[in-house]
Amino acid sequence: MTRFSAWSVFCNGLTGQKGWDRQWRDPEPKSGYEVVIVGGGIHGLATACYLARNHGITNIAVLEKGWIGGGNAGRNTTIVRSNYFRPGNREFYEHSLNLWENLSHELNYNVMFSQRSHVSLLHSPAAIDRAARGYNIMRLTGSDGELWSLDALKKNVPHLNYGEDARFPIFGAAVQRRAGTARHDAVAWGYARAADQAGVDIIQNCEVLGVTRDGGEIRSLETSRGTISGRKFGFAVAGNTSRLWQMAGLGALPIETHKLQAFVTEPLKPLLDQVVVFGVGGTHFYMSQSDKGGLVFGGDLDWYKSYAQRGSLPIVQDVAECAVSMMPCLGRIRLVRHWSGAVDMSMDGSFFMCKTPLDNLYLNGGWNYGGFKASPASGWYFADLIANNRPHETIANHDLKRFERGYHIDERGAGPDPKLHG
Amino acid sequence: MIRIPCPFCGERDHSEFTYGGDGSITYPPLGASAKQWHDAVFQRRNIRGLQTETWHHVFGCRAWLRVERDTRTHEIKSVRAAHPGGQRALDKTP
Numbered sequence: 171m172t173r174f175s176a177w178s179v180f181c182n183g184l185t186g187q188k189g190w191d192r193q194w195r196d197p198e199p200k201s202g203y204e205v206v207i208v209g210g211g212i213h214g215l216a217t218a219c220y221l222a223r224n225h226g227i228t229n230i231a232v233l234e235k236g237w238i239g240g241g242n243a244g245r246n247t248t249i250v251r252s253n254y255f256r257p258g259n260r261e262f263y264e265h266s267l268n269l270w271e272n273l274s275h276e277l278n279y280n281v282m283f284s285q286r287s288h289v290s291l292l293h294s295p296a297a298i299d300r301a302a303r304g305y306n307i308m309r310l311t312g313s314d315g316e317l318w319s320l321d322a323l324k325k326n327v328p329h330l331n332y333g334e335d336a337r338f339p340i341f342g343a344a345v346q347r348r349a350g351t352a353r354h355d356a357v358a359w360g361y362a363r364a365a366d367q368a369g370v371d372i373i374q375n376c377e378v379l380g381v382t383r384d385g386g387e388i389r390s391l392e393t394s395r396g397t398i399s400g401r402k403f404g405f406a407v408a409g410n411t412s413r414l415w416q417m418a419g420l421g422a423l424p425i426e427t428h429k430l431q432a433f434v435t436e437p438l439k440p441l442l443d444q445v446v447v448f449g450v451g452g453t454h455f456y457m458s459q460s461d462k463g464g465l466v467f468g469g470d471l472d473w474y475k476s477y478a479q480r481g482s483l484p485i486v487q488d489v490a491e492c493a494v495s496m497m498p499c500l501g502r503i504r505l506v507r508h509w510s511g512a513v514d515m516s517m518d519g520s521f522f523m524c525k526t527p528l529d530n531l532y533l534n535g536g537w538n539y540g541g542f543k544a545s546p547a548s549g550w551y552f553a554d555l556i557a558n559n560r561p562h563e564t565i566a567n568h569d570l571k572r573f574e575r576g577y578h579i580d581e582r583g584a585g586p587d588p589k590l591h592g
Numbered sequence: 593m594i595r596i597p598c599p600f601c602g603e604r605d606h607s608e609f610t611y612g613g614d615g616s617i618t619y620p621p622l623g624a625s626a627k628q629w630h631d632a633v634f635q636r637r638n639i640r641g642l643q644t645e646t647w648h649h650v651f652g653c654r655a656w657l658r659v660e661r662d663t664r665t666h667e668i669k670s671v672r673a674a675h676p677g678g679q680r681a682l683d684k685t686p
């Protein structure tokens with residue numbers, strides 16, 4: 171496998187770019203593995219990579235029903251940040267951000283991580299107080315956060331609607347400077363390449379259709395490419411978590427599958443240097459500019475449960491309205507594409523990474539809107555869980571029984587209604 | 593765009609409604625065990641296929657409806673009034 175370097179790019183430039191080879195193999199599935207991961211999104215691939223790198227386990231298969239990165243991995247709005255406030259979450263996401271900061275080097279793959287700042291607009295004195303409290307918590311956890319006055323905001327993000335007649339006049343912003351965006355496909359491909367190099371079999375077009383149990387354990391998986399057995403199994407299938415759970419005969423979960431849309435405009439010259447977020451009451455809108463120039467927009471869920479990876483029109487209108495009211499200069503810009511992904515919304519808006527009622531099955535799910543930023547830490551801690559058969563203390567409360575203990579990890583304080591968590 | 597045939601108002605865009613959630617849940621009596629309440633409040637079958645769910649016609653008649661909808665295709669199979677009294681009244685109306 172070629173190691174990417176300035177020199178290899180230079181040499182291939184001289185020889186017509188013909189010297190690049192496949193980045194990962196396309197193996198036939200073996201009949202058995204030590205660890206079988208279901209789901210070739212970033213979480214599944216990162217898990218395989220860290221199982222090999224941190225725990226020396228390489229006899230691994232990652233089974234993906236379509237192509238890797240074709241799920242939410244390739245559909246998200248690529249925002250990476252660590253401004254979480256609840257114990258467990260804040261340490262986890264800060265660890266993730268630390269991993270992001272070195273990821274391109276670690277994977278020898280340019281994931282285009284751009285720490286361009288995440289700017290949450292504040293529209294009332296109460297919102298400023300709330301943000302100050304949150305960012306103080308973050309600083310105590312060893313993360314970064316700051317409040318920008320209106321003047322600082324105007325200087326850094328000049329095109330917002332600062333008019334006094336704005337529907338929600340802007341008072342200032344809460345900013346995390348180390349936050350930003352990354353190229354989502356590159357993250358999936360980089361982890362796939364690293365895992366493959368370590369000997370992991372990445373098996374695409376391989377849908378898990380059934381789970382064969384042996385009492386309190388899983389013996390094997392029935393797939394569209396034959397029966398595959400394993401010693402340990404990990405589910406990392408995002409919006410399809412409940413389906414796999416039911417295949418394993420495990421019943422209900424504190425998860426609902428909803429759809430979230432994303433949008434991109436025609437390419438523009440550089441206009442917006444940061445990720446800017448608007449949130450008043452329940453409404454939620456965020457935008458950034460991609461390296462190709464398109465503005466990437468995201469908004470709320472479609473508000474009803476769905477497995478269709480297809481968005482509905484009221485949200486298109488809602489998002490367009492938010493964009494124009496936040497940045498009136500966008501009024502004549504056209505949206506060129508929009509799409510949707512099936513997100514695994516949990517009852518408190520936080521994820522699950524835990525052991526399960528079956529001895530050799532581990533669960534990774536419930537990522538809501540926020541699993542992209544989590545990817546490196548998700549792989550890191552899930553690998554640790556699978557290898558050591560016990561949760562790391564950081565994720566000790568991210569289990570399925572937390573509601574029985576009355577332990578909600580609810581960042582928004584929205585209560586047990588999955589569609590209300592962002 | 594989903595269109596929901598409200599039995600009181602006729603067919604309307606779903607943006608007139610809010611989604612209630614899984615309609616198959618029956619809440620246990622107040623004195624039921626914590627486990628029963630936990631399961632009713634937190635556990636979901638999260639069906640991929642035909643599910644029963646509730647919708648509220650907020651910008652219409654304000655009635656709660658019980659809808660059978662396919663969560664893969666959004667196709668609606670049936671719509672009834674959620675309140676048994678409302679449904680009885682509809683059944684009697686010629």
Ligand SMILES: Cc1cc2nc3c(=O)[nH]c(=O)nc-3n(C[C@H](O)[C@H](O)[C@H](O)COP(=O)(O)OP(=O)(O)OC[C@H]3O[C@@H](n4cnc5c(N)ncnc54)[C@H](O)[C@@H]3O)c2cc1C
Nearest residue numbers: 209211212213235241242243246247249378511541542543
């Ligand atoms: C529109 C949108 C915007 C988002 N924006 C952000 C953001 O800005 N920041 C952020 O942090 N997060 C964001 N997210 C969330 C983030 O994308 C997800 O939480 C994260 O990608 C989930 O992990 P994954 O990459 O492993 O999932 P996926 O890529 O969905 O991987 C799961 C894989 O499992 C496979 N699978 C499912 N069932 C089976 C089966 N039976 N057999 C075999 N394989 C199966 C699927 O095909 C899929 O490839 C967004 C999500 C969406 C939809």
Ligand SMILES: [Zn+2]
Nearest residue numbers: 598601649653
């Ligand atoms: Zn009505």
